[in-house]
Amino acid sequence: MKLHSWNVNGLRAVIRKGFFDYLSREDPHIVCLQEIKAMPEQVEDTFEGYHVFWNSAQRKGYSGTMTLSKTKPISVRKGIGIEVFDVEGRVLTLEFDDFFLVNIYTPNSKSGLERLDERMYFEDELRDFLAELEKEKHVIVCGDLNVAHQEIDLKNPQSNRRSAGFTDEEREKFTQLLESGYIDTFRYFYPDAVDVYSWWSPITRARSRNAGWRIDYFLVSEGMKEKMKDARVLMEVMGSDHCPVELELK
Secondary structure (H helix, E strand, O other): OOEEEEEEEOOHHHHHHHHHHHHHHHHEEEEEEEOOOOOHHOOOOOOOOOEEEEEEEOOOOOOOOOEEEOOOOOEEEEOOOOOHHOOOOOOOEEEOOOOOEEEEOOOOOOOOOOOOHHHHHHHHHHEEEEEEHHHOOOEEEEOOOOOOHHHHOOOOOOHHHOOOOHHHHEEEEEEEEHOOOOOHHHHHHHOOOOOOOEEEEOOOOOHHHHEEEEOEEEEEEEEHHHEEEEEEEEEOOOOEOOEEEEEEEE
């Protein structure tokens, strides 16, 4: 089973740029999308072959998550019970027989770190939310988590020490999440892989130089370790400033 996660930076935009060609070619069983920037009534496409679940932000043209699944889930829940984040469509959880799949678009701390404190609050509340899910069954976490965890996860770590997405505070929260019982699937299979990124700044044309960041993830609870087959970053897929990431399960 192939699971994909992709920050599309606008669902309507990525559809115009070949989203359905990607979907047909890769044929993932489940696709989690972030930053969809759309509401259901704004998208005419039917996503044939998939059950479609939306968690759009209340503010038009902003944030939001969406999950496509060939298998109908047992249950679907939106948000984590914290209004400031739930109105932005940040978290969408689908329950299947063997696991919960949590699709996340973590708030960006912003260039001046003005949202860092709020981001820290989100991280703590999210970790508590995941811990409650874990009491019922295993959990898969995916999405744009807006943090490069290690220096190996971005091209220029030294010059980005206090940049959003690479602050000590954000990296420590990610460490805490892993220590609570999760595996970074890509690093599990490829602990020393370099120059593998999932986001590139469009402002500096960083993609052509591969000066990127790995900020999109699949994490799984420790109990799912034996089910993991492979993890990939699909750097060749265009259409957004991010590229999809993949988890393959046995």
